[in-house]
Amino acid sequence: MNIVLNGDPKELTAPLTLQELLDQLQIPFGRVACEVNLxxxxxxxxATTLIQEGDVVExxxxxxxx
Amino acid sequence: xxxxPLIIAGTxxxxxxxxxxxxxxxxxxxxxxxxxxxAAMVTVAVRRVDMKDRSSQSFWNYxxxxxxxxxxxxxxxxxxxxxxxxxxxxxxxETDLIKVEVIGDPKTLFPDVEGTLxxxxxxxxxxxxxxxxxxxxxxYAKKLEEAxxxxxxxxAAPIGSGQGILNPLPVRFILEQSKVPVIVDAGVGTASxxxxxxxxxxxxxxxxxxxxxxxxxxxxxxxxKWGVMAGRKAFLAGxxxxxxAASASSPMTGQLTPLTx
Numbered sequence: 044m045n046i047v048l049n050g051d052p053k054e055l056t057a058p059l060t061l062q063e064l065l066d067q068l069q070i071p072f073g074r075v076a077c078e079v080n081l082x083x084x085x086x087x088x089x090a091t092t093l094i095q096e097g098d099v100v101e102x103x104x105x106x107x108x109x
Numbered sequence: 110x111x112x113x114p115l116i117i118a119g120t121x122x123x124x125x126x127x128x129x130x131x132x133x134x135x136x137x138x139x140x141x142x143x144x145x146x147x148a149a150m151v152t153v154a155v156r157r158v159d160m161k162d163r164s165s166q167s168f169w170n171y172x173x174x175x176x177x178x179x180x181x182x183x184x185x186x187x188x189x190x191x192x193x194x195x196x197x198x199x200x201x202x203e204t205d206l207i208k209v210e211v212i213g214d215p216k217t218l219f220p221d222v223e224g225t226l227x228x229x230x231x232x233x234x235x236x237x238x239x240x241x242x243x244x245x246x247x248x249y250a251k252k253l254e255e256a257x258x259x260x261x262x263x264x265a266a267p268i269g270s271g272q273g274i275l276n277p278l279p280v281r282f283i284l285e286q287s288k289v290p291v292i293v294d295a296g297v298g299t300a301s302x303x304x305x306x307x308x309x310x311x312x313x314x315x316x317x318x319x320x321x322x323x324x325x326x327x328x329x330x331x332x333x334k335w336g337v338m339a340g341r342k343a344f345l346a347g348x349x350x351x352x353x354a355a356s357a358s359s360p361m362t363g364q365l366t367p368l369t370x
Contacts, residue, residue: 107130107153
């Protein structure tokens with residue numbers, strides 16, 4: 044299954060939830076915000092949001108800036 | 110002499126200095142500078158997690174715990190992108206505060222005021238506390254205030270240029286008409302610039318590069334803290350009237366008779 048993750052193509056071996064994707068990427072909970080197909084997914088829904096073929100996933104974080 | 114604190118949308122802040130977190134050589138330096146500055150708030154940007162380089166993920170650990178975070182929409186060139194970024198920032202940082210930046214041109218980084226106004230209108234309706242980075246145009250400043258902006262943040266010189274306060278007159282026009290705090294955002298290069306801006310009567314200053322790119326950012330952060338405080342105090346004190354010619358400070362009476370040759 045192929046998705047677009049932060050602008051780059053990514054192949055996933057099996058269908059999974061957003062929470063499972065974050066775990067797989069070793070991203071700590073609470074330090075990111077996620078968007079799937081331009082829709083923000085609230086933290087409470089990570090575990091119930093299924094990532095599907097062709098989904099465009101954005102995972103963003105805070106960094107230094109003015 | 111008593112002063113009132115900086116209040117934005119009903120929230121009181123501990124100082125009048127807002128500091129950015131970009132461009133520091135190390136996170137340790139950034140942390141020390143933030144602490145030395147006694148900043149009211151710190152700004153942060155939101156960006157994609159870099160899947161190859163995770164070093165930026167520790168950024169979070171270096172933000173002083175008691176400093177409110179003001180996320181920005183830096184790098185956005187349309188109202189649409191700024192709105193999207195603001196929504197993500199709210200989800201990420203659990204704050205309604207947003208520094209709206211809609212840039213119009215990469216060379217000057219001047220704001221696209223039309224896009225800024227458009228984004229402000231929509232984000233205010235969505236319950237955000239909007240702090241827009243804008244030009245020194247009093248007309249757009251008024252429009253932003255009418256749209257519900259919590260502050261007006263005119264630039265004093267191009268972002269990151271450190272050229273100082275190039276536009277005292279337009280900033281004063283904005284100050285005179287605004288009922289919300291006016292915060293100079295961008296342009297400050299050193300502590301005297303901060304003092305000069307505060308002497309105009311602005312409510313606060315937002316800066317980043319002047320501290321981050323100083324030879325000693327921690328010392329400059331402290332200098333900025335004092336610069337802001339000195340300027341504020343001088344504004345409240347009220348400066349003397351300027352005179353064309355000298356006016357002696359010592360009495361003209363009781364002088365010794367000049368010796369004759």
